[in-house]
Amino acid sequence: MIATILSTASLAALAAGAGVAQTVHVPEGSGNAVRVVDATTGETLRRIEGVQAVHGLGGAPGVPVLVAGSFAEIERDDAIAAEKPAGVTADEHAAHHKKPERPIGPADAGISLLTVIDAESGEILRRIEVPGAVHHTEVSPDGRFAVATHPAGGGISVVDLHATMVTAFVPTGNMPNYAVFGSDPSIVYVSNAGNGTVSEVDLHRSIVRRNMVAGEMPEHITIDPSAGALFVADAESGRVLEISLESGEAARSFDIGGQIHGLGLAEDGARLIVAGRAEDKLVSVDLADGTMTSAPLGPEPYRLTPVAGTGTFFVSSRAEPKVWIVDAATLAPTGEFSVEGEGHQMVALP
Template sequence: MKGTFASTIAALLMTTAVATAQTIVFVPEGSADSVRMVKAETGETIRRITGLEAVHGLSGAPGVPYLVAGSYAETDRVAIVELNQPEGASEDEHAAHHAKPAAKPIGPADAGISILSVLDAASGEIIRRIGVPGAVHHTTVSPDGRFAVATHPSGDGISVVDLTTFELIAFIPTGSMPNYAAFGSAPDIVYVSNGGNGTISEIDLDRAIVRRNMVAGTAPEHIVIDAANSILFAADAEEGNVLELSLEDGSVLRSFAIGGELHGLDLSDDRTSLFVAGRGEDKIVAVDLATGGLTFAPLSPEPYHLTNIPGTGTFYVSSRAEPKVWIIDEATLAAVGEFPIEGEGHQIVAIR
């Protein structure tokens, strides 16, 4: 049945991609322990992927066959082994199959264990579980599909997973309370916002080092990168500002005064507009990046995570107060649809 279902979903994606370049969207449902897979234009549910405890972080990249989901709950190593045990295999057989010399745990010695789940991007099937040190907030996948990165706010660092082997290969200290992570044009360089000390770290994943820190307001959280122009946008969430930073020299080029507590942000397909969720004042904002002009529209209650949906002229916004997601027209900032979810909508991913 699983194989048949996966084949059906894969066929659906191939058919719609050819006919209408349809985008499929994945919405993590937080406390519902699931990810909802929907059609971008309507929000119609294709499937709910269950068995993902406290899923908050979710990421993918164009052309990469995997999505990576992070759990904000902690578990133990035994539970991870059991989750990966093939059906029909005894515990002894499974242990013998994976027997290897004991390795020193990666990450802080006192960290709990959380789970990164690797999903097939076409079918949504869970294909691997990986233990990482501490609760996962957000995740990101490198443009070449080699790395997955997870932020650990309580551990002041990030986990790095090799997606060719599905193994945790490094824990890299970044700064106080790392929140969000994003790649630019280089597949081995990731940028991480540190909400606890007002910096953004540039990290070399091949060397497992922080190459530099850029000062970015008081408490930067969500970030998005315009790789073609070497620009990073960061939501200084509590201050109500969005900062535009140069990735060439780390300087702050502009600051956009949005007002109120901020949360998610994303860029339009053509990188000429930036969209921001104003959670604290029940609004969404479009920033014209050519002029710096701001357009405001009310949206209630508590607009939260925000993701551009490629090829549709819309973006999705989840509500932190109610179990639903709005579909917003980018040109007018009007809600052209909404759909119910379970739990809370966190790091939404669109795959075209």
């Protein structure tokens, strides 16, 4: 069923623009659910429950599924039980999912789960075993691939969403943190917080094509394919690096100050918005001349997601169970809503 949905949607996904976001999906971490809210008002439309310790959530405009990653590891018997489709006996399912002789990923890795969710209905379609706790996930623009970062495992799981299975584990570096796609749906960029690099990964070949030096502790990243630029939050140093995708080298550095976390581009690509977690602020960087403006927001602005067509960003707090709706031009909050747990990797969809 998933393969049919995705194969018919792939071309549409590639052709789809961002459009105007209608909903924002907010993973609630320890709340074990994904909250779906109205993109304009923040009003809760529904909650998708049964997604344990959901931290990563990947999706893309025109792609009909979301992929949620759990930061918790579980026992194999629990994983088998969680994956069992309706109408299949426990014995049949256990036989189908017997422990592989040569598991994908590090030999000592634990088991965690990716959950494939119907983006429109919220129905859980499939659960997929992956080697170890998942920090972030991402879905390719054409809906073919999903990737999950494993900080303790030093690499990423590559999932073929048409086959709904892990096809490769690609070692990228110490403590892989975040992943982002550009315009090529077979290339993903992965930040490695433990060794100060960003890896460019070819998903068809399951290889790292090159590593780019990216500060001391690169965490969140965002990309502007039209400008050939990757923006990297060097979290502890409080700066953002702009890396040229052509040369693989840092073209500019923006000193934000204090520990930083989430970042995202304004819809016109002219400004970069950064969450200053340690100093309770948002910072807007004018990419034409590098000038910066800031505005207070707290406590602890954390995850930051642009909401297409609305002129806003959604920003979660790490200290309190809430999300702000922030005007991208003024950096002023125009509303907020409560969540259960913590707001992590949010996804805005048309």
